[in-house]
Amino acid sequence: MASGKRSGNPWDLTAESAELNRDVISTLAHELGGIASALDLRAAAMARSIPEQDLAALREIAEEVRMATRAARFARGPDGNGMLNPTRRQSLDDWWRLTGRFTASVLPRGVAVEPRFAEAHLTTEQASALTWIWLAACKQVGERGFTTPATVRLTGGPGDSGATVASLAAETDADRVGGPVRATFRWSRYAAKVAKVLGIDPPEWEQEGGILRWRIRLPI
Numbered sequence: 001m002a003s004g005k006r007s008g009n010p011w012d013l014t015a016e017s018a019e020l021n022r023d024v025i026s027t028l029a030h031e032l033g034g035i036a037s038a039l040d041l042r043a044a045a046m047a048r049s050i051p052e053q054d055l056a057a058l059r060e061i062a063e064e065v066r067m068a069t070r071a072a073r074f075a076r077g078p079d080g081n082g083m084l085n086p087t088r089r090q091s092l093d094d095w096w097r098l099t100g101r102f103t104a105s106v107l108p109r110g111v112a113v114e115p116r117f118a119e120a121h122l123t124t125e126q127a128s129a130l131t132w133i134w135l136a137a138c139k140q141v142g143e144r145g146f147t148t149p150a151t152v153r154l155t156g157g158p159g160d161s162g163a164t165v166a167s168l169a170a171e172t173d174a175d176r177v178g179g180p181v182r183a184t185f186r187w188s189r190y191a192a193k194v195a196k197v198l199g200i201d202p203p204e205w206e207q208e209g210g211i212l213r214w215r216i217r218l219p220i
Contacts, residue, residue, distance in 0.1 A: 016190040020106070020135050027105045031068050035061055071098045088124050092117040092156045092166065099131045106138040110148025118157030120166035126218050129198050130168070133191045137170065137214050140187035141205055145178030159217055170214040174207050 038061050045054050096115050103113055122130065141152075156168040192202035195216075203216040 014190065014193075016136065016139075016186060017132070020132065020139070023105045023135070024102050027102050028068055028071065031101065032065070035064050035068065067097070068101075071101055089121040090124070090127055092120050092122070092168070095122060095127050095130065096154075099134060102131070102135060103138060106135050106142065107152070108142050108146050108148065111142070111146050111150045111152060113152045113154055115154045115156075117155065120156060120158045122166055122218065126166075126198060129194050130216070130218065133194050133203065133216060134168075136187045136191040136194070137203065137205070140184045140191075141172070141177060141212070141214075143184050143187070147176045147178075150176040166218045168216050168218075171211050174210050174212045177212055 039058075042054055042058050042061065045051075096117065100113070100115065107113070138152075150172060152170050152172045154168070154170045156166060159165060159167045188202070188204065195202040198218065200217065200219060203214055205212055205214045207213075
C-alpha cells in the first residue's frame, strides 16, 4: 500500500513530467513491440533448426531487450531504493545511447539530431536529470515550430575549467525555427526545477546571429 509520502524526485508530479513520461513510454512500447515481433520470427526458425546466424541474431535481440529495460530504469531516475548506483559514472556516449531513443518522440517529425561527443563522464543523478532537462529543451524549441527538414547539432565534452565535469551544447539554424510562443515558458520553468536539483543555472535557448543555441554545464 502507498505510504502517503510524496515522491523523492523533485521533478515528478508535474504536468510536464507526466507528458514527457507518456512520450518515453510510447517510445519504449514501440521498440519492445518490434523486438517481440523479431523474437517470434526467430522462434519459428528455431523450430526447424538453429543455424549459427540465428543464434547470433537472438543474442543481439536479447541485448536490445536489455537496453530497452535499462532505458526505462534510467529515465525514471534514482528513487532512493538503489535502482541506480549513485557512484557509477557513464560517458556522454552512453548517456546518448539511452536518451537518444526518446528524443525522436519529443522533437517534431523531420527534425534530426546529430550528436558528437568528446570523452566526459556523468554521475547517474546528473545523467538522469540531464535527460529530463534535454527533453524539456526539445519540447521548448519544438513548440516554437520547425520548418522541416531541420537538424539539431548536439555536442558535448569536458568543461572549459576545473569547475565543470561536462558541458553539453545544442544548436540549430534560427531560420528553421518559428518565433516564441507562450507555451514554451512551461518547459523553461520545468527545466529550471530540475536544474536546481543539480545546483546549476537553468539552460535557455538563445539566438546568436543566425544560430539558435542551448548550453548546459554540469558541476563536479
